[in-house]
Amino acid sequence: MNKFGILLLIAVQCVIFGWYYGAEKVIPVLNEKSRIKVGAIWMTIIKYILPVFLVIIWLIGIVDLFMKASQFELMVDITIIVLVLALSAVFYRMDPVKN
Numbered sequence: 787m788n789k790f791g792i793l794l795l796i797a798v799q800c801v802i803f804g805w806y807y808g809a810e811k812v813i814p815v816l817n818e819k820s821r822i823k824v825g826a827i828w829m830t831i832i833k834y835i836l837p838v839f840l841v842i843i844w845l846i847g848i849v850d851l852f853m854k855a856s857q858f859e860l861m862v863d864i865t866i867i868v869l870v871l872a873l874s875a876v877f878y879r880m881d882p883v884k885n
Contacts (some may be wrong), residue, residue: 790847797840804833 803809813885817823852860 790844790851793840793844797837797844800832800837800840804829804837809833836877 809829813824813829852861855863
């Protein structure tokens with residue numbers, strides 16, 4: 787089950803990095819500090835290709851899990867997913883501790 791979380795997390799990070807943060811901001815720094823230069827192809831991979839492939843692999847794995855898992859395993863997996871999502875929402879809405 788852990789591999790599914792990692793795949794989805796990497797896909798979400800690609801979307802956040804490529805679209806929200808703007809990977810274009812990092813290209814000058816990467817090109818300055820590295821022997822390998824990145825450009826438009828790298829941006830296309832980060833923004834489009836990598837997230838799509840990761841989500842497809844994730845979906846195939848989830849479908850396979852549901853086809854092979856017992857009812858008890860599915861209930862445990864669904865419970866863990868609901869708890870993680872609920873706790874994430876609760877922690878997101880909490881005020882940070884101020885010193």
